Amino acid sequence: MATRGTAGAAAGGARERLVAAAYELFSTRGVQATGIDAIIARSGVARQSMYRHFASKQDLVLAFLERREAKHIPVARLGATDDCGFSPFSRDVKPQHGSPDFARDVAMQKISARLEGARLASAELGV
Numbered sequence: 001m002a003t004r005g006t007a008g009a010a011a012g013g014a015r016e017r018l019v020a021a022a023y024e025l026f027s028t029r030g031v032q033a034t035g036i037d038a039i040i041a042r043s044g045v046a047r048q049s050m051y052r053h054f055a056s057k058q059d060l061v062l063a064f065l066e067r068r069e070a071k072h073i074p075v076a077r078l079g080a081t082d083d084c085g086f087s088p089f090s091r092d093v094k095p096q097h098g099s100p101d102f103a104r105d106v107a108m109q110k111i112s113a114r115l116e117g118a119r120l121a122s123a124e125l126g127v
Helices: 004-029 036-043 047-053 057-072 102-125
Strands: none
Touching (some): 004 036, 036 047, 036 057, 057 102
């Protein structure tokens, strides 16, 4: 009989195996070409356990994207800036450029680039 700690560890292991299998299959076959059955077979996790961790394939795709992003963003950059590219550790001094809103202009360019990148990734992944 499993103890509470063992059951929790097994549940975490099942989720990890599902994400690892999805990462491998989505990366090699593509998201649309990979079905839930293939992920379940590769992970060795029961279908019921899969749906306990992920309500849908879309939830598994999100876990895949989070894992992929974590693998490709240098650790030194994680948490160093907010979405606009400003460092919380530096002084908020506007540079002497032509526009009084230079910092905001740069932030909007970065946000636009991030949105475009997400659109391109979505089209590439078919999600």
